Amino acid sequence: DKLRGRLPKGVGGEGHPSHPNAISEVAEAHVLSTLEHLDDAQVVMLALTRPELVLEAIYTHRRLVLLGEPGAGKSTALRYLALLLALRLTGVSCRIPGWPDDEAAPIPVVVPLGQVAATLRAGASDAYSALLQVIGDLLEAGVREGLRAHLTTALRNGGLLLLCDGLDELPATTETGRAPRVLVAAALRRLAAETQARIVVTSRVLPYRAEGDWKLLPEDGWTLRTVQPLALGQTWAFVRGWYAALGQHDPDLAQGRAAQRAEALSAEIAQVPRLHPLVQSPLLLTMLAILHYNTNTVPRDRAKLYEECVLLLFDRWEPERQPGMPRERLIERLGLPTLDPLRQVIHELAYQAHLQPPGDDGRGMIGMEALEQRMFTFFKRLGSLADAEVRTQRFLAILADEDSGLLQRRGDEGYALPHLTFQEYLAACHLADQPKMLEEAYQRWCGNDRERWREALLLLMGRLHQQGKAEEKGLPWLKLLSGAKCGRNPKAATQRHWDAVLVARSYRELHERGAFAGSLLDIEAEIETPLAQAATALLHAPDAAITTADRIAAAQVLSTIGDPRYPVTVEEWQAELARRNDHFSQPAGYWCYVRGGSYQIGGWDADEQAAEVALPAFWLARYPITVEQYARFVEVGYAQEAERWWTPHGWKQRENRSQPWGWSNANYNGPNQPVIGVTWYEASAYCAWLSEQLQPSGYVVRLPTEAEWEAAAAYDAQGQRRTYPWGKAKPTPELAIYDASKLGRAAPVGCCPAGAAPCGALDMAGNVWEWTCSHGEGYPARSGQVEADFQQSREYRSEEDVVPLRGSSWRNDRTSVRCGARNRGPPDLYLGNFWGFRVILSPLGIGESPIAENPKAEH
Template sequence: MDGDGPKRQRTPEEKVIRVAPSSSSVRRSLADGEAQYLAAAIAKLDSLEYGDPAEFVFDRSGRAAARRSNLRELWVPPTFRTADERNVERDINALWTTTEQCAVVIGHPGYGKSTLARFLTTRFAQEFLASKLDRFAFYVPLASLKLKDRTNQRAIVECALRAVELELDEGALLELEKSLKTATLIFDGLDELPLTHGTGDQIPTRIEAAALIRSVNIPNNESFRTGGLSTIVTSRVADWHEDDRTKIRPAALFEISNFSPEQAREAVVRWHDVAIGLRAEEGLDTADLEKRKLDVASAISTNSELGAVCLTPLMLNILQTIYSDESRDIPSSVSQLCLRAVDRLFIKKHLFGEQKLLVTEHASWILDALAEAAFTAQERLVQGGTKILTDEDLRRVSKNTCRLSEATLFETRENLITSIAAHIRRGHGILPPLRRNEYDFAHNVFREVLAGYALAKRPVTQRRGYALLEKWHPPIRYWAGLRAASEEGKNEINAFVGELRGGPGSRTIEAALARAEMLSEVVSVTHGQNLMRDLKQRILATQSELLKWLSRRSLPFSKRMRNGDLLGTLGDPRLEAEFSSRLFWLETGPRQIGRSTNHITRITKYSSVPASPPIKGMLSRYALSAFLVTNAEYKQFLDDGGYKQREHWQSAEGWTWASGDDDFRNAVLNRARDVAPTHLTSEVLGQRLIAEDFPDQCERMIKRSSPMYWSAPSHNRPNQPVVGVNWWEALAYASWIDARLRKEGKLDKGQQVRLPTEAEWESVARQLSGDNPYPWTEGAPYENAHLRAAESNEEARALRPCAVGLFPFNSSGLHDIVGNVWEWTLSKAKPYSEEAFRQEADVCGLDDRVARGSSWLSSEIEAAEITFRSFDPPYNAYEDLGIRLCVAERGK
């Protein structure tokens, strides 16, 4: 089955750094300069730069933090993608296995590049002092490097000392220069340097810094280390690729990935456990923090939009930091999260410091200036320009938002403008300086939310023009999120949505999506409660409008996907209909499955279940459900305690697994690991996994009590198909829904809900296809289904499940019979025989079961055809394998 997704390796503390023992004797005596530097580096760098739990515990009371939290207690190591394995996630130990002397670590803003550099520096120091390593590391933030009138060695050492706030005499400096020969140099922030010199600049250009780093890596350089990993360099992704003159070669390239849901949960636990420990040391109650930990973990696992944004260390730390006031709910939307973060980091954090007077008297002006800066950056970006802001931009917006009377003294006015601009330039973790006179928002959502805040001050006619432009949809959405918290704001949104329903451009897909974006934010912020009648009617009208757009074959894939996501938030009317009305019936009659020749495939697994020869048989009347089982539907099974209801687990093996029997799970785990090379071939071919990842992947697949990807923001929208379920879970859900419908009187006595056999599945697909190999009569596969392998245009390569039923390939009302996710069947993976037409199955044992229908992740082109077969053992689960239900006569 093609469906496991990029591998996320576990990162327990003992795996963080694994360095081979030194071949030379370990140094145990230190020169004075080395000892002082190592002590200062550990004291200064072994903590988070932003979002320390100590600030949360102490600062709220107006006291300075008693101490900083240790980084090693908080930090969740990142995973990387390497230049030669772009789709495989590697853990931090990949840094130490590179044969290059230089490792370049690139990442997007907020991905934790500097935190990684700080952690590595302190970990090197601790391991060196404990005689576990033969070298330590110098932390060299390049934005503070000064080359003028200095040798490279002196410039590096001085920069490293400034970074840890240490001053040493000439003798100690000379000692440390000698240490460069055996140290690893960590050059942080190549992207923070300018490409060219400005007036009076002492810091080097990026080109000069790159030349210095290359000189460190020249073999046999007498001034620097000659073997092993001598340098680590960090940079933003875009800046690394901007100019070949700044590239460092040879070097091993590692790109930091965003957090997996598992990493995010681990980060939440670590952060709160440290905060709880600090509270306990103060003799304070920690019950609220225990609840808070659950609240944060729940928010990022159940709110798809919020969860997706918080899959970076920066945004997750911001969420944890600003959710501090027990009288306020955790932010339920991205707009709320960002605005609270700005309020906390630009205003409230400074109420007890030097900026107290400024933030007390002019908080609204500071926020307005920041919003206008974001609006400027967004407008430039939409017009094809840069989103980078300059000192001049920040002063201009500060000047424009200072609402002083004309009678105010010129000097007073200028001083205030300068103070506001200077306060904004400090960045506060949200608008960090990139390099000389340049600034960028640490995450795009800050720019978009604040641009939305600025939109609120624009005339309605101007705002309308922006709403009709697709690239302005995020700010328009966040404007609604910021306004939705009040009744006045909801009235304003209601009026503006109505304004967009008439006039020029109102009947375009952009206008429809703009209306849906705003209303979905209202639903997120208010949880759908206490909405005025007009807004409820707007939502109903927008739902209907989105469904009409989905019926158009010409709708581009990206807009089709977004349409489905918005229906997931607003509510998908198609899924609210009675189950009995969402069935596709096939009458009793003769049927044929199979084909005369086997499919062409690169993968032995698929070849082992041939689709030939064709075979005929008789099937009694039955129906398939029009849609795949969705997350919203499966959640009802979970909420009802379905995993603990023995009557729904139809095989002894399934119940033993569901009940958590350790012996059985371990036995199944061993089997899963044995057959992993067979079932994960596609993932290896697509460079999504490597063989060493198989054991961990199998353990996560077996040892769980909910769907495998239940907490993944890209997979858990209500109207997406449930995935990551094994065959036993699919059987149990079918039994549970059968019992529920029977209890409600919505199922005939002679009928039964179950999984379809593969003959039933293929017969329905043939009914839809005519003489075509696909279950539609016109158009290419990528126009009719979410199929990666069959998609001919790059736009359609979205590597996640889409909402169910986004492709109107026929008038049957049946959706996703091919594409989106594979579908479990009752049938055993055997060659075709008369038994294939039996409409019942033996559910006991560990026999492999057939899956049909291909998926968003399938690697084989012919998998889109209705005769293509796949199979898996009943304990396997993937991110592209789900459930479709069948209704048939009981016992058939």
């Protein structure tokens, strides 16, 4: 924002810079001019970096697992790289980002793993043989005959680049024997172990992050990378490129009109926040651009976007526009009064396709005979037998001649929808119109192909919202998922957890309360309370079948309907005080009991000192303080009357502040995210304010000392010290939020129940670093002593980095996600998004209150 004011007139504005380098050029000038006025001691080293490109990652890592959300461009990236390498191999000079120009290119082979599974089903002796057979088939069909004989040598010498697509789209379960996904993954491991070939394997994110024995692991030499969502700047670059390319072929976009249309679409994207999640997906952004080109409008809802694209694809079944010639519409060519009857048939075909085993790219096939028979039955109901035959053949002729509509020919196999996402959306449309939608949809969700149906069932909610059926059909669906029973039968525990995942996402897809705005329904009682109970149970249960991503999604819905896991109002805090018990590892609610005694503090490394520190019993908050909890303090804690809650040095540093850093940033201000950007002074003042509100008899609310924090994080019921809060296992994203979680921000609190500390506290490793109230120089011997205040000068000095922080954060790697990891900062440290704090309830007289030295403090 500061740089925007320095942009030359016309270069950028409120929405976006019109020149891609404008911001970076001004930033460089600003940094250089600033550095000129600094002393040598004040100069900060800066490094400008950019994310790794997909094609760079494929070159750098010989064994790569490439994850991405649906429509993230995984398959497109593989095909694009294959094209560039093929061009280079045939003598065409072309630049490949991240690939040296003077290095011999490998032969690229795009391997749809669905073909391997199909070959295995067809009778191949094992998955490895099936994999080699498919690679050989692809070489001979796509390059020239006879290459199969050289396959073994090429694999051994590393002359091939195998671009293996869609591992997650293979069946994960089977009625008999091992699942195809597991078998093909084992074949890929063997291929990697026995050959020098470069191998890339793609998968959707959620299936891969779930538990399973089909993953390709780092210890076997595989590197994991995740395709990131598009940033807004990338969407604008795409839109400019899109319209520039169209302008070369469409006379209507000549004379600058292409640039005008690009600016119009970019401006609409910038001005409509609801579109931002959509345009992060390359697939949806492309669909959006197609729609804008054809209609000059932009849908602002995911299901609506698919619907508009479906209508557009129906339109593509109609003949090309010819100047001066009338255009016969599809319904006229087929003798239909409207498209609606044909839509119903297409919905049914998409549903049946989704029931089929997934093909190369996840789509199911619609057999030619099955399609012809279904269309004949459809037309027969509309007219005579002879007429039905004629109209069926006419429809099939349209499919054959105009392969760009909703059904596309796939060789001799039959037909398929143009993309898996269209198949999912149209299958959802079919379900939405079924009298027994509830039973049929839940049957799919409870089946072996749950992950295959997840997206379709979420799009079903969007379809119901479109149709105005949120209360009629959406409400029973939400009730079924959030309930503990299915009919009269109790659900199994894991099924309840899966249902909680889906109900949270379904409510969001249904537009939450907005879907019932015109209803007399008691939304809280009928929907949100049961949903919150289901989501809370999910977040408390360390079920390995549920991914952290799903837990985070459930927690995000809780943030909008009210998260019951932590107290916010004074009454709720008082209730939690009353609920606390002195049973170690069995907290009754928010407060986790930590037993008194002597604890070894420090000594985590061989060269680090250790000390025995005696601690009284205390209670530790189960989670870091959240944005919602801190918001009550923001209302009163920065005013002139608030001085009694601040330490003397903190009150001086508080000037001109009315909230923590990052308070208004949507990335960090989710109600149940840990509050970030708080200084030690702010955290200490919050504790004093909360203590005054609660007035716990004989106790004080304050920050933990380092010794208290370490004892709570590391010591189990037998008094044994753990390396990690959860035990000996190395960190994974299911145990803690750290850089491998790929979130780019703090997660809602408590999303890794399997990573709980022995006392029951969550997020003790990862998510955010946490302030403590002892002096960093006194560790470990004096780590149990409370510091009442810390002094800091107006100008930062490194010797003032004396306040310890513990616990690591979402942006740190696994080496610091452990009980012994320490960090230090100055007490007024605030410019950052990866530290926060949690509180303890400590007996009075143990150490000092954080505000004890303030003469204006009122106890």
